[in-house]
Amino acid sequence: MFQYVLRKLLVSIPVVWGVVTVIFILMAVVPGDPARIMMGQRGDPETLARIRADLGLDKPLTVQYVDFLSKLVRGDLGKSYRTNEPVSKAIGERFGVTMRLAIWCIVLATIVGVAAGIMSAVKQYSIFDYSAMFIAIAGVSAPVFWFSLLLLLVFAYGLHWVPGVGYEDGSFRYMVLPIIALGLRPAAIIARLTRSCMLEVLSMDYIRTARAKGLSERAVVLKHALKNAMIPVVTIVGAEMSGLLSGAVLTETVFALPGVGRLAVEALVARDFPMIRGTVIVIALIFLVANLLVDLSYGLFDPRIRYE
Template sequence: MFSYVIRKILYSVPVIWGVVTVVFILMAVVPGDPARLMMGQRGDPATLARIRADLGLDLPLHRQYFRFLGDMARGDLGTSYRNNERVTTALASRFGATLRLAFWAMVVAAVIGVAAGILSAVKQYSLFDYSAMFIAISGVSAPVFWVGLLLLLVFAYGFHIIPGVGYGDGDWRYLVLPVITLGVRPAALIARLTRSCMLEVMSQDYIRTARAKGLAERVVILKHAFKNALIPVVTIIGTQVAELLSGAVLTETIFAWPGVGRLAVEALVARDFPMIRGTVIFMALLFLVANLLVDLSYGFIDPRIRYD
């Protein structure tokens, strides 16, 4: 397994290099002068030139690129143009809030999605099956911002049951609406995939053999059917975890949640190029780590899988 992990890490290097290169090029061609943004519109040319020199913006583009690669190799993603804060420091301070939100959203999505998928497969073509799949399709189709605004309108500003926006010093009540908003789509995807995988497995001969041996239906469903249908479900859960960690941009913006997603939006609005580059690279790393963990989990789910 160790050699497999090393190979996966080596394979990830070109991916990270590609992401870094694309992000650097995009930031280079986007209109706007970071030095002018930092100085304001009334600065004199000498001050503007000094700021550009301090930021390295007076260098040719290829030298800026290699300088950026060298800094990134040392773990330095630059300094924010907006508040002079280190990008790595800002990401570290915001990641805890995003991790908390994504973790509970994934727990809710996995529990609801797996349970709904199993029950829909067991009760195929029943009223529960049709209702669950209708809700799942609606959950996949509903935009995140629409779900978030609807929950705010109904539960926060309509019935005043749950606080609306903010972090609330970690109070769990502020977590409810963002978790539901962020977990709707993953729950729907997991439910649909779990149902289809369970239906495919339950038609296999070994399931009929298990039932013919007189095993309880609960044992047949959970131990034999669900265990063999678990790999695709784990795959979708792993990819959704990465998406939740890196893609909570709209949810964190709607609910004023102080996470990495909101940090990315603030950086985009302010044209804070180092922070934009840092958040994109950080999100790419999250995807790679999540995919690696998913690949490694296959061996624990199915002992027949080897990493030689």
């Protein structure tokens, strides 16, 4: 397994380099002068030139690229144009909120999605099956920002059950609505996929053999069918988890949560190029790590899988 992990990490190096190169080029060609944005429209030419020199923007693009790569190798993502604080520090301070939101979302989505998918497969073409799949389709189709605003309108401003927006004392009650809003779509996807995989597995010969041996339906479904149906589900869970960790931009913006997604939006608005590059690189690394963990988890569900 160690050799497999090492190979995956080595293959990831060109991927990270490609992401870094693309985001650097995009930030170089995007309209807007960071020095002008920092100074405003009334900045005099001498001050603008001095700021550009301090930021290294007066150097040729190739020199800026080499400087950026050399700093990146040392773990230095640069400093924010807006706050002059290290990018890695800003992302680290915001990452905890996004991590907490993502973990609760994926736990809720996995439990609800897998349970609904199993029940729908076992009770195929029943009222529960039709109702669960209708809700799943609606969950996939509903825009996140629309569902977030609906939750705010009903439960925060209408019933006053939970706080509306903000993250004042960091208590869990501020996370309830964001978790529900962000977890709806992955729960719906997991439910539909679990149902499809379970129906395919339940029609196989070894399931009929297990039933013929007199095993209970509960043992057949949970012990024999579910384990073999979980590999595609685990793949989706990993992909959704990495997406949630990369920062739920819309959800964090609607609920005013100080997470990585909201940080990325603020950086885009302010043309804060180092912060934008830093968040994109962190997102790319999260996806790579999540995919590696998903690959390694396959062996837990199928002993035939070997990492050589």
